[in-house]
Amino acid sequence: MRVLLRRLVFYVLTAWAAISLNFVLPRIMPGDPVTNMVERFRGRLTPQAIQALRVLFGQEHSNLWLQYVDYWKNLFHGNFGISYAYYPTPVTSVVNGAIWWTLILISLCTILAFVIGVSLGTVVGWKRGTWLDALVPVTSFISSIPYFWFAIIMALVFSIVLKWFPLSGGYDVWETIGFNSSFISSAVYHAILPAVTIIVASIGGWLIGMRNMTVTTLSEDYVRMAEAKGLRKRRVVLAYAARNAVLPSLSSFAMSLGFVVGGSIVTEIVFNYPGIGSILFRAAQSQDYPLMQAIFLVITVMVLVANFVADIAYVFLDPRTRQEA
Amino acid sequence: MSAAAIVDTDPVSQPTASVGLSNRFAWLQGLKSPKTLVGLIILAFFVLLAIFGPIFAPYDPSSVSWETLQPPSAAHWLGTTQAGQDVFSQMLYGARISIIVGFCAALLATVVSVVVGLVAGYLGGLTDDLLSLLANVFLVLPSLPLAVILVSLLPKSGSAGIILIIAITGWAWGSRVLRAQTMSLRRRDFVEAARATGERTAKIILHDIMPNEMAIIASSFLGTVTGAILTQASLSFLGLTSVSEWSWGTILYWAQVNSALLMGAWWWFIPAGLAIALLGTSMSLINFGIDEFINPRLRQANAGTKAQAKARRAEAKARKLGAVGLPTRDKVLPPEDHPDSSVVLDVRDLVFGYGVGDDATVAVNHVSFQVRRGEVLGIAGESGSGKSTLANAIARLYRPAATTISGQLLYTNAAGATTDVLTMSDEELRRFRWDELSVVFQSAMNALNPVLTIGTQIDDVLRAHRADMTKAERETKIRELLGLVGIQSDRVRAYPHELSGGMRQRAMIAIGLALDPEIIIMDEPTTALDVVIQRQIIEQLIRLKDELGFTIIFITHDLSLLMELSDTIAIMYAGRLVECSPTRQFYQHPVHPYSQGLLRSFPTLSGAKRELTGIPGSPPDLRHLPPGCPFAPRCDQATERCQEHKPDLRQVMVDNTTIQVACHSLEIPTQPKEDAHVQQH
Numbered sequence A: 001m002r003v004l005l006r007r008l009v010f011y012v013l014t015a016w017a018a019i020s021l022n023f024v025l026p027r028i029m030p031g032d033p034v035t036n037m038v039e040r041f042r043g044r045l046t047p048q049a050i051q052a053l054r055v056l057f058g059q060e061h062s063n064l065w066l067q068y069v070d071y072w073k074n075l076f077h078g079n080f081g082i083s084y085a086y087y088p089t090p091v092t093s094v095v096n097g098a099i100w101w102t103l104i105l106i107s108l109c110t111i112l113a114f115v116i117g118v119s120l121g122t123v124v125g126w127k128r129g130t131w132l133d134a135l136v137p138v139t140s141f142i143s144s145i146p147y148f149w150f151a152i153i154m155a156l157v158f159s160i161v162l163k164w165f166p167l168s169g170g171y172d173v174w175e176t177i178g179f180n181s182s183f184i185s186s187a188v189y190h191a192i193l194p195a196v197t198i199i200v201a202s203i204g205g206w207l208i209g210m211r212n213m214t215v216t217t218l219s220e221d222y223v224r225m226a227e228a229k230g231l232r233k234r235r236v237v238l239a240y241a242a243r244n245a246v247l248p249s250l251s252s253f254a255m256s257l258g259f260v261v262g263g264s265i266v267t268e269i270v271f272n273y274p275g276i277g278s279i280l281f282r283a284a285q286s287q288d289y290p291l292m293q294a295i296f297l298v299i300t301v302m303v304l305v306a307n308f309v310a311d312i313a314y315v316f317l318d319p320r321t322r323q324e325a
Numbered sequence B: 001m002s003a004a005a006i007v008d009t010d011p012v013s014q015p016t017a018s019v020g021l022s023n024r025f026a027w028l029q030g031l032k033s034p035k036t037l038v039g040l041i042i043l044a045f046f047v048l049l050a051i052f053g054p055i056f057a058p059y060d061p062s063s064v065s066w067e068t069l070q071p072p073s074a075a076h077w078l079g080t081t082q083a084g085q086d087v088f089s090q091m092l093y094g095a096r097i098s099i100i101v102g103f104c105a106a107l108l109a110t111v112v113s114v115v116v117g118l119v120a121g122y123l124g125g126l127t128d129d130l131l132s133l134l135a136n137v138f139l140v141l142p143s144l145p146l147a148v149i150l151v152s153l154l155p156k157s158g159s160a161g162i163i164l165i166i167a168i169t170g171w172a173w174g175s176r177v178l179r180a181q182t183m184s185l186r187r188r189d190f191v192e193a194a195r196a197t198g199e200r201t202a203k204i205i206l207h208d209i210m211p212n213e214m215a216i217i218a219s220s221f222l223g224t225v226t227g228a229i230l231t232q233a234s235l236s237f238l239g240l241t242s243v244s245e246w247s248w249g250t251i252l253y254w255a256q257v258n259s260a261l262l263m264g265a266w267w268w269f270i271p272a273g274l275a276i277a278l279l280g281t282s283m284s285l286i287n288f289g290i291d292e293f294i295n296p297r298l299r300q301a302n303a304g305t306k307a308q309a310k311a312r313r314a315e316a317k318a319r320k321l322g323a324v325g326l327p328t329r330d331k332v333l334p335p336e337d338h339p340d341s342s343v344v345l346d347v348r349d350l351v352f353g354y355g356v357g358d359d360a361t362v363a364v365n366h367v368s369f370q371v372r373r374g375e376v377l378g379i380a381g382e383s384g385s386g387k388s389t390l391a392n393a394i395a396r397l398y399r400p401a402a403t404t405i406s407g408q409l410l411y412t413n414a415a416g417a418t419t420d421v422l423t424m425s426d427e428e429l430r431r432f433r434w435d436e437l438s439v440v441f442q443s444a445m446n447a448l449n450p451v452l453t454i455g456t457q458i459d460d461v462l463r464a465h466r467a468d469m470t471k472a473e474r475e476t477k478i479r480e481l482l483g484l485v486g487i488q489s490d491r492v493r494a495y496p497h498e499l500s501g502g503m504r505q506r507a508m509i510a511i512g513l514a515l516d517p518e519i520i521i522m523d524e525p526t527t528a529l530d531v532v533i534q535r536q537i538i539e540q541l542i543r544l545k546d547e548l549g550f551t552i553i554f555i556t557h558d559l560s561l562l563m564e565l566s567d568t569i570a571i572m573y574a575g576r577l578v579e580c581s582p583t584r585q586f587y588q589h590p591v592h593p594y595s596q597g598l599l600r601s602f603p604t605l606s607g608a609k610r611e612l613t614g615i616p617g618s619p620p621d622l623r624h625l626p627p628g629c630p631f632a633p634r635c636d637q638a639t640e641r642c643q644e645h646k647p648d649l650r651q652v653m654v655d656n657t658t659i660q661v662a663c664h665s666l667e668i669p670t671q672p673k674e675d676a677h678v679q680q681h
């Protein structure tokens, strides 16, 4: 699997680039984030905390290479410094408390949106020229809606007016977090509205892309030949048309995922969902640079892993990439 | 390719995607579609709002008042905020920032992606590797979190900083698309030519390549505008832009911070989101027009299917009324109507057209012919003569754009039962296909599904038509079929791309033989192959035909191939059959002036060199056929009558052989051609 190995190397390289970017940015940007923070938390920071900050965001009088080595050492020890928005909790714990909420929510929503969007797109593409075509402008309207605004509308309709779902939070506060049924059902109940928001808002992109690719694929000779072969419609659509049409969707997965992740983060804020988005909001409000940096890295790693999964699916679906050349 | 190959030029259906230099702005045509027009109107509205809005704003958007949280009223069209600010005025001011940021950021991002995409795609090599790597890294980095980091490091930079940051996080996708396009343009003739004349690289990129990518650049720009406006709104919503500078995102930020939702102040947050969504929709509507230009298949699909759906509805209605406007639609003909059971396919007055309005084309125009069991019928014609369309029509493979079809396609199976293929229901047609009639397509590369193995593609046929076969039986059959066409049976698990061109074409023939059909239609099956392989495959085909006894309808522009292969030759011109004779007769005594012209450019088998003159002129545009004989403009025997009246295909006796020909020069059927000449004087 040479292709996958190459992709893996690329993702490692990208991760390295992202981390190094994180190292470089605060050092080249005008202003010194450490001094800013020390000033804002006047007197409340211990000397060790300030030292840790300096390692992460730049010491004025130190060799840049040594700083870089120190920086990596810190990362490997999971030491991202102390969060100021949640002072004095370490960044690692803050992120750790939020990441699972986001990870589960986004991955489920992405998979569902992809599957639903691609299936609907196939159907709309296959039945082009019928009333289903009306779905296309509708979906492009939906996919132009900012996620967070759509979230507000959903909250307005389903929580405030209809009172079907809770307005905010990730679970009922009296539940103990853990693997027990009442917690899980409460978490699922709270997740429905954010999930529906993310799925509906992100379906459009997959749907339109898949619809256009299906239409394009349908005039390919191999689809015409499949029809000429007298295969059943199901087989023609699935194995001949859709199977080829889905490939571009998978290869543009990276870009689409970026949108979905960005959108989900702001959606969480609206619903006060206890995930990464909400802590990013707090971090941004209080200029908590260590926390923002950690969030950026964590999301980047998540996105890279998701992309790699998409690559594996691509290689699985397209034998041409498996050619050893 | 042999000398007798008919000139393969195609004036009718040049692929629209190849943007020549002359029509580099043709994509603006796409703007005419109604969707695009609506998009442009919405966009114009918002642009005007951004320019003049603040002048008309009734209040200062930041000035507070005692009228807090008022719902919409005459004084405050969109109500007020918690601080008593006028939402309508905020919206008007916000339009300006949102649109300026969106457009400037998109402009900057597009410039970067054009530069990177063109340079990487054109120069290739290490430059390409590095730039592509950079683009790919930016593509997978999640853009919103990256933007958040950058904004928080540039706290006081205002809108200019936001524009810069959005551009940095948003250029990668466009550059990837443009790079791919540049790489394919780079290999095109006019670019090669410019390079050969030693033009400077920068000039080639600017003058020859970029103008041809304007449609893609425009489409990527519009997409980026939507993305930029959304990102700006998200950043504002996170409170990362200056919260006192009014943009639509800022309005939403204040609404969120002040819990507008909980207070039921819907007027506070609904307008801003709606405006963003509408603006984004207008961009995608405009992009629909451009996309359909870039990808002509989308356009064809849209145009064709609408007309088709209309035709279907009309037909269904007619059926309901009990009056189908088409000629005899009896499914099974009485035997006396069809006395000759050796005729396996009887095509009667087949008409087949596609396209609507100005593009309406009758590609197959009242074509009739018969094919006998076990015979090879060769159909020859230039590209655009309708010969491939005829092949598709016989297999009823005319989706998506067919608009008119009439006539009869009478098929008689081995048992002697006759059915009209055109009236078959979907399920009847599905059973008929491949079992009775199979098709070998022009290019095996395109006709084989790239993601399934050869074995699976044969297996699909067996499973669809031979439900009683076990897996093992199918496996044996597949190996046997591959053996028939000379493919080693261990290639069962090979994918099309793993086979050579010749092998792929053999595999196609193997698939075509899978169910032992009565008729195989071959549409230029060997055109793409080199002469040696072509010969091998043709010889094998003749052997298989003699062994298995199927009928072949062989379609090609290569007359010399037909001379060897076929029993009967039919010549097509401008969608009509102009001559149909036994091959020997045709070779010795072509009757139609067009056939004569074709054979004049054909080297004699005896070796005596004839001059290869070819036929001056080019085939007519099928959309605008002349009223008389379509060949008249190129015919050296044309008379006045030919200009006005279409000659019908009629039976005539030439050299004691019955042939069919459509030409006025043969007024008296029984007389040989020389006399016909005399008559013209």
Ligand code: SF4
Binding pocket: B592, B593, B594, B629, B630, B631, B632, B633, B635, B636, B637, B638, B639, B642, B647, B662, B663, B664, B665
């Ligand atoms: S009908 Fe007239 S114009 Fe047409 S081929 Fe015959 S002679 Fe020529």
